[in-house]
Amino acid sequence: MMPQGTDDDFWGPPGPVTTEVIDRERNLYRVQFPMPGSYHCPSTGLHFVVTRAVTIEIGFCAWSQHLDKTPLQYMYVVAGPLFDIKAERVAVAAVYLPHFVDLQEGQVDISSFRVAHFQEQGMVLETPARVEQHYAVLENPSFSLVGVVMRMIPGFVRFVPITSITLIYYHFSPRDVTFHLYLVPNDCTIRKAIDDEEIKFRFVRINKPPPVDSLYIGSRYIVSGSRKLTIIPKELELCYRSPGESQLFSEIYVGHMGSGINLQIRDKKSKKLVWETLLKPGDLRLAQLMMPAVHKDIPASLHFVDQHREQLVARVTSVDPLLDKLHGLVLREEEYEAVRAEATTQDKMRKLFSLGRSWNRACKDQVYRALKETHPHLIMDLFEKSGGISEG
Missing domain, CATH: 1.10.533.10 (Death Domain, Fas)
Known part of the structure; x- marks a missing residue:
């Protein structure tokens, strides 16, 4: 039988390898790979190829704290998460850094991809060994604050296709049900920042599939439902905001849940349906079980x-x-x-x-x-x- 694991684990030759928490507040984690091989984490998208047993520390960082301080901030745009990686260089043969640019459209010049390293002397740009559908690959890498960026002509950012995700959270009370709906680039650091913010207010995430087609930064989308709902705002802009910034979302007031609700997102200009999902009463029960905190009616001191x-x-x-x-x-x-x-x-x-x-x-x-x-x-x-x- 295959060993059990989660999307937060790294999967490799021995099966799932657990990611340990070093400091949750500072978003610092550690993983110990027990043998040579290729290890991939579905949640973060990180992928390491190691030549021997090695311990790697990983931090989740915000671009705004680093890129905004460089003179190149207007020449390069963010194309993926920013990580602080610490590892023995000789033990890592390659690292696959995730990006959210959609290469299937054939509109993107992959020669414009760079990997940004933030070091004491400032930002250093490295040309990746290759660029794949979801990754920029560094071979025999050096580690620091690293993430994928693209050289960009001003005014053309909105023409770059990206992969995006929808995040739905709900808050239950005996009288009504409220949802928060986000449409954001497929960046694990943004997703984690939103998770952390929503859980403070006792909202629980419901897992639903993301949009299938690529979307565009700067485009606007209309949120609607299958029955009378209060949606504020009804219009969302797909934009990149660093994990440290407030993210845009629509608040959806349902009242009594009763039967299922069909939610849709359409492109404002073309009216094209870009995303659709069905929220069922059973989704609420299952999502509540994912909540690692106490139930809403139980005192916070009692876990x-x-x-x-x-x-x-x-x-x-x-x-x-x-x-x-x-x-x-x-x-x-x-x-x-x-x-x-x-x-x-x-x-x-x-x-x-x-x-x-x-x-x-x-x-x-x-x-x-x-x-x-x-x-x-x-x-x-x-x-x-x-x-x-x-x-x-």
């Missing part, structure tokens, strides 16, 4: 794993897969072995919770996610019994 400790001890049926997911993230080696040494499933869970006295909220979030992946039906049942959203 899900604390609230349901007794039930989790009694009803978790398989502890070892749970421990495997927590090993290295929440549990040290000696803690991992101490829990496994207990005789019964209940004793193992009691031992696990006894170690949890020192857990902060981030650790409890990791436990919640691991429980949700290993015991999804149990977590769904506990969630609904505590007042979670059910269909209808």
Whole structure:
């Protein structure tokens, strides 16, 4: 059987390799590749080819803090996320840096692509070894603050086709349902910044497919629904805003959810349908389970794993897969072995919770996610019994 993993893991020869959190507030992460090979992270789009076991640190950064300070800011435009990568240079044969320019249109001159390095002396531009559909590739790379840019003729930015994503978030209350809808370039640092902002206000993301066709920076799009909805504003501009800036979105007030809602985005000029999705009551329930925070009616000091400790001890049926997911993230080696040494499933869970006295909220979030992946039906049942959203 293939090992379980998530889109935030790096996938390579051994299967999924977990990305560790160094500092969530500063967006710093670490991944330890155990053997040579090619490793790809679906969430960030980063791809490393390594020649031996190596540890790599990755930070998510904002272009506005760096590109705006260079004299080349009007000659080059952002074409992908900005990362702060630290690794032993000799251990990395190649790095694939993601970009969001759509090359399938045949309108883009790939010779205009550069990789920007931000160093002490300023911004240094490097010509990539090659440019692929979703990546600019550096071979035998040096590391710093790095990201993909394009040399651009002023006034022609709006003619560059890009891949984009739609992000939908909802907030539930007993009286009404509110959605936030974003249309942004396919940049993982923007997506993460929006996720972090929305979760502060207890909005939960609903995963839906992105637009299929390429769109254009500076173009305007109209948001509409299949029934009477309050949408403010109804018009969205697709633009690049650095992760540190406020992003544009439409707020959609539904009232009673009832049946499903069909949402559409059309090009303002051509009226062409560029994106469509169906939001169902079941989407709300599933998305709420992805929320690593407590339920809206539960005091903020009481986390899900604390609230349901007794039930989790009694009803978790398989502890070892749970421990495997927590090993290295929440549990040290000696803690991992101490829990496994207990005789019964209940004793193992009691031992696990006894170690949890020192857990902060981030650790409890990791436990919640691991429980949700290993015991999804149990977590769904506990969630609904505590007042979670059910269909209808």
